[in-house]
Amino acid sequence: MSGGRWRDRCVAALGLTVIWVLLWGSFTPLTVVGGLVVAVITLIVFPLPPVTYAGRIHPLGLLRFVTRFLRDMVMASAQVASLAFRFGHVPRSAVIAVPLRCPSDLGLTLTAEALSLVPGSLIVDADRKRGVLYVHVLGVESPDDAEKFRQDVLDLESRIIQAFGSPAERRVIKEVPA
Amino acid sequence: MNGVLDVIAGACLVVGALLSLSAGVALMRFPDLLSRMHAATKPQVLGLLLVLIGCALRLREAVDITTLLLVAVFQMATAPVAAHMIGRAGYRAGLAREDLLVSDELRDADDKR
Structure with missing residues (x-):
């Protein structure tokens, strides 16, 4: 071992x-x-399955991730709450595929968890082999909105990698444009 | 000092309760299962956190605060998993209303497979 x-x-x-x-x-x-x-x-x-974790926690990246996460959560909660009280309006939504750039088990899980905690987005399915998250997004009215949201998810992923990722993952995030 | 803390605690409790109320209203109003899952899991997470903060500010005992902290941690760890399981099962069972979806890239991916 x-x-x-x-x-x-x-x-x-x-x-x-x-x-x-x-x-x-x-x-x-x-x-x-x-x-x-x-x-x-x-x-x-109950032995835990092995987690391949080659990274370490970067305090500055973690701080940036947490503050941005809390901000997102408050704003999105207000958004969904206001949507709830807009009577006579049926919110439309979309299911968007987001291929992650660093699909390690941990990166995939953390991104999915963070996405799920922020209102307005819900993980419908995850393709572990190809590293694709299928996200249901509330309040999407046009394909442009969907594209914007895909970018938001990729930004979230890069913040998570900057906070928890291994050196190799951080390099990928820097090199591959979102 | 205690007066100020009480006011902040009260504000947290009221805002948290309002968010939970909005989650309840959304649960009644939103058109399909996936939209309702948003309402059931999300505003309520922040609402619960605010209520917990309010309680912590009022109780001010280490024993109570550690318990509240555990409630927050477990809520945040389990809510997404539950939402994912129900959402996935609902989608696979065909309960997502397609007329409300602007695009559905999961169906496209399924079609290709």
Whole structure:
């Protein structure tokens, strides 16, 4: 077993322990040790599939991603809310295929999660082999809107790669125009 | 100081509740399953986060805040998965109203396969 696999397991065990301690709501030796035991048993009984993660977290990219994500979420929530109260108007939508430039499992998942949390976009299907996300977008009135949204998704992907990606992925993002 | 925090907490709670209300209205009004999924998963996420922030500002106890934090994390991790599963099943079952779609590139891709 490689070192990376062990690192992944340690991170998973640590994460589960933190959740356990948070659930108990008190930071005592008993909750920490108990959490570790439960985490290790859980990971032995339900082993996680290996995640290939060659990147590291870039603080500046992460900050940019999070602030932009929160902004998007607030604006889009307001948009969908206003759409809800526009009586007599039936919102139209579109299903758009977005081929990602860095379709690693983690990149695909993170992009899909972030897209799904922002109102107005919903993942209908994901083609893991070819790295294509099929996104249902609310409030699209014309093909131009759809094209604009595709660009937004690619921008989101590049922000995610800038925050979490490996050096190779970051190079691809810089070289391939969105 | 506590007065200011209370006012912010109150504002968060009211805005969060309004967003949840809008999600409910949208759920009733939107025309098809996929549009409704937007309403069911989205404004409600921000609405819930605002309500949680409001609660945290009022409670101010470490124990309560850690629990609220967990609620937020799990909500944000699970809502997209649920939305994706229902959306995908609905689309595959033919419940997406095609007359409302400006374009459908998933159908085009399916046709090619």
